[in-house]
Amino acid sequence: MTTKEKIMDVALHMFSERGYEAVSIRDICGEVGIKESTLYYHFKNKKDILDSLTAKFREHIEGLLGGVDEIADEPAAEGQEFVGEKMMDTYMMDSYLFEPFCNLMIRLMMIEQFHNEEIRELYEKTMFTDPYEIQMDIFMRLAKAGTFTENEAKWLVRDYHAYMNMLTYKYLLNGELTEERKQRYAKEVHEYMQRIMKRQ
Amino acid sequence: MTTKEKIMDVALHMFSERGYEAVSIRDICGEVGIKESTLYYHFKNKKDILDSLTAKFREHIEGLLGGVDEIADEPAAEGQEFVGEKMMDTYMMDSYLFEPFCNLMIRLMMIEQFHNEEIRELYEKTMFTDPYEIQMDIFMRLAKAGTFTENEAKWLVRDYHAYMNMLTYKYLLNGELTEERKQRYAKEVHEYMQRIMKRQ
DNA sequence: ACTCTTCTCTAACAATCGTTAGAGAGGCAG
């Protein structure tokens, strides 16, 4: 890992725990093991570190969104109750919510949305707008498959979205992201979907 | 309004917009129109201002919770669909979420939960634990009244709680709290309850 | 007239913040 990468890694860990303002350049340099002026060789100022992190995150997200369609079109694998849903959830989990870099970035955005307009927008896009669109797409497929009516789907996706957010905050965005908490999250998501599918 | 009250008022407005750390003693004093040393006559340090605000909020909340039982026991007034629910919602809205001091305190806690353990606990209590308990109580009353089964009620209250949170963040905890946004919030809450009552 | 209390001021303090100028160390190309 290069010095620049190490700086970004340490900064991300600290920012996502204490917030951008609460972390000083000296904190980061102390942890990395360099002098402050060395940091300024790699980044033009403190904001530049944050900007580099969000830029990296943006690229990561674009990559994910680029591959979403082919995954959604895959037929349901064995052990899955319906097309798209569980596949999409593991996709949403393993390569986004559970993925270490993304998880820390989400925590960082969650804290910093109140101090930074650009981050607020990115946070809303990557945690609300984009997921909602994907979830809506899935529910509409299920509606077309006859699982429920289109009107029901429109309401259900809102309920689902709100509930997923609650679970995400509860299990994935505070404290350490342990294997146990991931599994409990996945289990509750699964239970929720089972409930939805049964009731109709 | 005394100087001390004015300080707390200005501090609350600033803290709830920019966060505790981002607001300096000089910012507050400039807005109030006093010198820094005058502030230190009324508060022993910066943290003391925050503590005074949370103490005042705690008292406010205790007063609200103290009166919750008698309100829940009132019979449904005309124009209401079911006992307790709408009454409780206006109670939750008018004297809590819409109430200016509480609304600003919630915003402050929402930002500061990530930098302050005590505020994190207060935030979870006043925005999750307490409301959930009250909502559970209402849904259990509805279950006993035969509107749905107790098992259904346990799931419905989770859905309801998650959905209310989403609406609260969407309408009440960002930007200016206008009369229009309050009404849109109330309307969506109402629609949600109608949907729940119909489906059973 | 006097003191005592309450409140506000002037003027500074030390600590920490982000940031920079400039010197050295090491490797690679000529």
Added chain:
DNA sequence: CTGCCTCTCTAACGATTGTTAGAGAAGAGT
């Protein structure tokens, strides 16, 4: 060997932060 480029260092800068010592002003009670 020389010069150049990349990277890291020492050492400081000015600005801002929370905080304090101590002096005045105004009113109430004696």
